[in-house]
Amino acid sequence: MTTAPLVAGVDSSTQSTKVVVCDASTGAVVRTGRAAHPDTTEVDPQVWWDAFTEASAGLLDGVRAIGVGGQQHGMVTLDEAGNVVRPALLWNDTRSGKAADDLVAELGGPHIWADAVGSVPVASFTVTKLRWMAEHEPELADRVTRILLPHDWLTWKLTGELVTDRGDASGTGYFSPAKNAYREDILATAFGGRAPELPRVLGAREAAGRTESGILVSAGTGDNMAAALALGLGEGDVVVSLGTSGTVFGVCETAPADPTGIVAGFADATGRFLPLACTLNAARVLTATATALGTDLAGLDRLALAAEPGAGGLTLLPYLDGERTPNLPDAAGSLHGLRRANMTLENLARAAVEGMLSGLAAALDALQDNGIIARRILLIGGAAQSGAVRAVAPIVFGLPVVVPEPAEHVALGAARQAAWALAGTGEPPAWSEDKPQLLPAGDSTAGQELRQRHLEIRELVHHIQ
Ligand SMILES: Nc1ncnc2c1ncn2[C@@H]1O[C@H](COP(=O)(O)OP(=O)(O)O)[C@@H](O)[C@H]1O
Ligand SMILES: O=C(CO)[C@@H](O)[C@H](O)COP(=O)(O)O
Numbered sequence: 134m135t136t137a138p139l140v141a142g143v144d145s146s147t148q149s150t151k152v153v154v155c156d157a158s159t160g161a162v163v164r165t166g167r168a169a170h171p172d173t174t175e176v177d178p179q180v181w182w183d184a185f186t187e188a189s190a191g192l193l194d195g196v197r198a199i200g201v202g203g204q205q206h207g208m209v210t211l212d213e214a215g216n217v218v219r220p221a222l223l224w225n226d227t228r229s230g231k232a233a234d235d236l237v238a239e240l241g242g243p244h245i246w247a248d249a250v251g252s253v254p255v256a257s258f259t260v261t262k263l264r265w266m267a268e269h270e271p272e273l274a275d276r277v278t279r280i281l282l283p284h285d286w287l288t289w290k291l292t293g294e295l296v297t298d299r300g301d302a303s304g305t306g307y308f309s310p311a312k313n314a315y316r317e318d319i320l321a322t323a324f325g326g327r328a329p330e331l332p333r334v335l336g337a338r339e340a341a342g343r344t345e346s347g348i349l350v351s352a353g354t355g356d357n358m359a360a361a362l363a364l365g366l367g368e369g370d371v372v373v374s375l376g377t378s379g380t381v382f383g384v385c386e387t388a389p390a391d392p393t394g395i396v397a398g399f400a401d402a403t404g405r406f407l408p409l410a411c412t413l414n415a416a417r418v419l420t421a422t423a424t425a426l427g428t429d430l431a432g433l434d435r436l437a438l439a440a441e442p443g444a445g446g447l448t449l450l451p452y453l454d455g456e457r458t459p460n461l462p463d464a465a466g467s468l469h470g471l472r473r474a475n476m477t478l479e480n481l482a483r484a485a486v487e488g489m490l491s492g493l494a495a496a497l498d499a500l501q502d503n504g505i506i507a508r509r510i511l512l513i514g515g516a517a518q519s520g521a522v523r524a525v526a527p528i529v530f531g532l533p534v535v536v537p538e539p540a541e542h543v544a545l546g547a548a549r550q551a552a553w554a555l556a557g558t559g560e561p562p563a564w565s566e567d568k569p570q571l572l573p574a575g576d577s578t579a580g581q582e583l584r585q586r587h588l589e590i591r592e593l594v595h596h597i598q
């Protein structure tokens with residue numbers, strides 16, 4: 134009997150590392166592992182390696198190829214000897230908010246950035262973190278000889294090769310997805326004239342190299358690009374991913390360039406583009422609210438589902454860790470509309486779910502303004518498991534919501550990329566579809582009212598039109 138080769142995919146995301154091992158021809162998952170990351174916004178990359186080692190322990194026997202999906206944008210700096218110069222600054226570290234503003238102005242404004250690299254940088258982007266480092270830690274910046282992203286660093290540990298892919302490179306702020314080329318001039322401007330080596334950008338199915346034990350390693354990519362690859366997005370599909378970040382994205386054939394900066398014009402992992410809007414506050418809004426209300430996530434669901442849509446008039450702007458969409462890195466959250474009559478645990482729970490999703494609905498509007506057609510929402514990420522989220526999402530988005538079977542979509546996409554590199558075919562392997570849950574679009578009037586109220590309060594508090 135011949136057995137199909139096995140491939141592995143890794144999701145090194147903000148809160149944890151997940152590993153899946155799949156049948157390379159069908160995508161059927163045969164083994165999984167997981168290990169937690171610390172709750173910080175700067176981290177020694179060794180933590181990711183230790184988590185990968187723990188999550189993959191005993192899983193890789195018989196695996197022929199592996200791919201790494203990683204949290205986007207994180208700034209990993211190496212010295213001449215290959216040691217990290219400082220802990221990596223992650224996508225959700227907002228200290229470079231002013232650096233982002235400065236860089237946007239220095240290059241000539243948001244239009245120039247959108248044309249140059251497809252995106253207007255905010256604090257999440259690697260380029261702004263490099264500027265922050267150049268200004269605040271110039272002696273450390275002088276020691277930097279190579280700059281990598283989190284997935285690049287893990288691929289480098291696995292293969293010894295300094296490589297990346299187009300998808301993750303597109304989140305640096307010094308790579309043009311339209312031209313498929315680095316903008317070293319922008320990097321130098323941001324990093325005080327320094328010109329460290331950058332990873333070579335591999336093609337979508339190109340291999341990075343092999344591990345010491347001979348496993349083929351694919352190019353890897355950013356976590357959102359890997360999820361898109363797992364889901365095989367087509368026209369009309371928009372993903373809403375509720376992990377640490379909330380992301381809204383689709384795929385398209387032409388390079389996006391949104392001068393408002395709301396939609397980032399990323400590249401995907403297949404040769405196309407991945408316009409994406411991202412909030413800093415998603416699943417953790419629910420965990421923080423559950424803790425504040427003295428319950429767990431199941432309890433939060435029960436409370437939120439017991440409240441009426443609209444939470445009795447309560448509106449939460451959930452900017453608990455600052456915010457990226459809208460671009461308010463130093464903002465705090467706020468709760469509006471409190472009255473003695475509506476100040477119940479149920480309404481507070483519902484306001485958390487509605488507030489988190491309303492921010493993403495505004496991001497969806499921006500995606501549509503940029504030409505992305507939305508016929509249905511694919512809801513993924515840890516918080517897609519929440520019953521309250523599943524009840525509220527069809528109302529807030531006003532579209533049918535498809536909830537794929539619970540799965541680690543980022544790790545699956547990375548595994549699919551590994552299977553693609555192994556097969557060397559023109560297209561990624563066609564893996565079997567799962568059986569998603571379909572939630573019909575919810576009450577559009579209630580949804581519009583929620584979205585409108587969210588925008589009005591946002592304007593009132595933060596003066597954002
Ligand atoms: N049933 C649930 N309800 C709400 N949130 C959940 C549920 N299950 C998991 N989560 C949340 O999902 C998050 C992890 O999601 P994940 O997509 O793995 O995040 P990341 O990729 O950013 O590390 C955690 O904050 C966790 O609390
Ligand atoms: O910064 C972005 C997208 O631009 C985030 O989506 C990060 O890629 C982190 O992802 P999660 O850990 O939330 O999945």
